[in-house]
Amino acid sequence: MVKLLFFAKSKEIVGQKFMNLNFPKSTTRNHILKYIVKEIPELEQISNSILLSLNEEYLDQDCPLTLKAGDELAIIPPISGG
Template sequence: MQVRVLFFARSRELAGTSEASVTLEPGSTTTVLLQQLLQQYPQLEELRGSFVFSLNQEYLAPDEEQQLKGGDEVAVIPPISGG
């Protein structure tokens, strides 16, 4: 199955792209996706534990694992600082 991954802010800089199409086995979860993203974009390790996913434009809790389906859109959202 194909999942669309969007990278924002620092994750976009580290991945070197704003989006990617990732092929996963049916029934894969966000944890499996994270493992695949870290293999494909090892620089993202810098953000491990500090970013959140959104799934189809809804934020997931930091440790929340969700099952994915083909056509899902997952965004990698790093911490944002500012004043």
């Protein structure tokens, strides 16, 4: 099980700070994002601008990944400021 962390707009949309999800062990960043949107359809509205990080390291578009129990996957939407 992987801990999925939500920040900024994604946290607002989902209404919680984190949730645990099972992901395929071998996957890619793009497949992870598709899976997350399938499980949490509300995130579709920001899916084109989401950054993903695995254990505090940003993921490239289609890099291969091996996930394991205890990993933390963060959803980081664009942050606006002034």
